[in-house]
Each structure stands twice: as C-alpha cells, then as structure tokens.
Amino acid sequence: MKTVSAQWEATILICRKCSRKLGGGFGKNGRKSLAKALRAKGIGGKGRKAGVGIAEVGCLDICPKNGVVAMNAANPGTWLIVPKGADIDKVAERLGFGDDRGASRKP
Known part of the structure; x- marks a missing residue:
C-alpha cells in the first residue's frame, strides 16, 4: 500500500x-450547496492541500426535510442538521470555526 499526505487539520x-x-x-443568493458556501466563507478548500477538508459523503440516514446533515469529524458525537437558508457564519461557529478562525486553523 501507498500513503498520501494531506495538509488537513x-x-x-x-x-x-x-x-x-x-x-x-x-450563500448570498441561496443557490450554493452547504459545502460550496462554507468554502466561499473561507473554511476549507478543495483537495488535500487545503487547511480544512470539506468532504461530501454518502447518506448519513437522518434525511431531514429542508435541511442538510453536517459534522466536524473531530467531534463525531454531535451531528448538525442545517436548515435551508441558515446563516453560514452561525453554521461555521456550530461546526467549531468561529469568526477569527480561517481555513488553515484547527477548530
């Protein structure tokens, strides 16, 4: 097997x-997915060179109406159900990324 390093914190x-x-x-116009809106806010990025990785995974078997399930892997006991149109700043804070935290810092 071969390993590949990532810079994700x-x-x-x-x-x-x-x-x-x-x-x-x-997002601003309500047209972005949650992952894209978080990346646009500066949390995470694409690829293994980003400071924070945002990964879209298969079904988590909660399936809320008009919402998306998200979680910080550092805190696997708490899953967040994000309703459609939620404020991205509040979502970032609940996921462990406050206003003073950027894409390259730990939550």
Whole structure:
C-alpha cells in the first residue's frame, strides 16, 4: 500500500444526498450547496492541500426535510442538521470555526 499526505487539520463531513435533494439553499443568493458556501466563507478548500477538508459523503440516514446533515469529524458525537437558508457564519461557529478562525486553523 501507498500513503498520501494531506495538509488537513480538520475535516467537515456533509451528507451528499441531503445536499442534492435540497438543490442549494445557502450563500448570498441561496443557490450554493452547504459545502460550496462554507468554502466561499473561507473554511476549507478543495483537495488535500487545503487547511480544512470539506468532504461530501454518502447518506448519513437522518434525511431531514429542508435541511442538510453536517459534522466536524473531530467531534463525531454531535451531528448538525442545517436548515435551508441558515446563516453560514452561525453554521461555521456550530461546526467549531468561529469568526477569527480561517481555513488553515484547527477548530
């Protein structure tokens, strides 16, 4: 086996099925997915060179109506159900990333 290093200091997991069913609902115009809205805020990025990884994963079997399930992998006991149109700043704070924390810092 071969290993590949990543620069991630934290990982955010977002249910891909919830995001797809919702069809957006976040960001300035309400057209972005939760993952894209968090990246636009500066939390996370694409690829293994980002400070924080945002990974869309398969169904987490909660399936809320008009919401998306998200969790910080550093705190696997707390899952967050994010309603459509939620304030991204508040979502970031609940996931462990306050206003003073950027993409390259730990939650």
